[in-house]
Amino acid sequence: MLDKKYSEIQKIEIAGPGFINITLNTEAIRVALENTESVQTIYTGKKVLVEHSSPNLFKPFHIGHLMNNFIGESVVRIMKIGGAEVATMSFPSDMSLGIAKALYIIFYIDKKQDGGKDFPISFEHVKESTEYFRYFGEAYSRGVRHFEEKLESQDDIKEIARKLFLSIPCREIELYDHIRNINVIYFNSIVESLGSQINTYIFESFAGERGVEIIKNNIPNVFTESEGAVVYIPNESRKDINTTVFINSQGNPTYGGKDIGLIDIKFDIKHGGAGRDYSIYITDNEQIPHFKTVFAAAEEINEEWKSRIAKSMHVPHGRMTFKGAKMSSRLGGVPLAEDTIDAVLEEVRVRSGGHIAHLSAEEQEKIQRDIALSAIRISILRARPGSNINFDPDTSLSFEGDSGPYLLYTHARCASLLDKAKTQKLYPHKDTEKSISEVERKLLHYKEVLQTVVNDIAPQRLVTYLFELAQEFNSFYNDTTIIIEGDAKGTEHRLYIVEQTKNVLKEALYTLGINAPERM
């Protein structure tokens, strides 16, 4: 490199054992800062399917769904910024013994036997009908308890399950169909209000049918009949997984059986799966052994399936517990997403300063919601996806220092500076005579960080980077007066740094699923 005398290099020196420091000259850094090319990643130009936010019908949207959605949506947007062509999918659980238990409570105990008339929910106003969904959730956990405590009800519940699995027309199934339809709409409306778009819903019932067919076609080469059920017995070298039932002795697919069907659907031309390069699953980490087992079985089917599994990735995440939210007794102490957000929102309102007081109540509410969601999202995304999160709105950990509101605050501060400058007819403009500031040096690393964030699916690195950038900017802000009357040239250069910081914050926060308001 010394011989070639690169014009970009100012000096090269040995900096201790194993290290060579290469110092770039200012001009080279300027050029790099102006590079607007999008990042190249291993996902650039690839067709990626992300499965996340899968509801369990009859269970309301709770804190676990929130965690899953936040991680899932960040993965979706990370893939998009990495240049992938992304499709999203959700896999609602619409057929299970648990659902039969809930139906039993609603139909036989509470005697709501009038199909849809008992739950007059219009699709347009589904969000205003949360009381019904709370009731369904309650019925679900009541059903679980009932099944355990009232043994005499078990046969009736199993009968409902049988009708459910075989979709035998009857009044219970009519009720079920109605509840299923409104639940999906309810779920979708929540997910959309959180900023996610689900392109396709594939129901477990649908995947299950296909799963059964595939599994039956692969006895005995992959699956084995045992005690009336169809099981997968892993190779002896696989000590990490166990023999697992894929079709139960009643002939119904289990969770594993449904997932076999789902893999086929995911790569099916009819479902847009032609040429799919990656299939990403976002689930709770208790599913790790499940996916290991399903993948191990699927791989054995044939070469085609083996390549499908090579393209499949499971991104497991931890669990979130929430201190302070009203615990829902209906769900055995699991807080609902709505209650969680409300509890944080309450704290945000307390802290909300005078800067948005002049705005309409509606706008204030919107900004406060953005702040509250940023607090929860950053608490989750600042750590590796696999770690458990204990979210506590009582500690300042979620609002001060390395927090969502801190990043939003820095962004709003930039916006405010640019607004103020505009009133004085001053606009961002780079002055190439000026030396490179620390903030610019930090900005220089953005693309490089993005690249590792995408390649490793590591949102926490983007969060760490944003904390560093925000802190660098805030130090700059404290040390320097940005807008100085009578110094138009200097002011415009400083505004340029402000604008660049704002743009990176805005884009990166968006990538994490966070909307950054212009003021707060």
Place this chain on the structure above:
RNA sequence: GCUUCCAUAGUUUAACGGAUAGAACGGGAGCCUUCUAAGCUCUUGAUGAUGGUUCGAUUCCAUCUGGAGGCACCA
């Protein structure tokens, strides 16, 4: 019993096998007659234990200790 993951300041955590382990909260000391103090500056304090591989280990391997998950008809 088998198996997977995790273990970093008092607490929550970051770190492609690379430089002095980076932050935040908390504790201590400061900074608003000036552009948003949800901010800034200084300070305090950490890689569970014992071995191994390596020029170099928070990172890889082994054993141990502790925590979490999974292990036949739930999802």
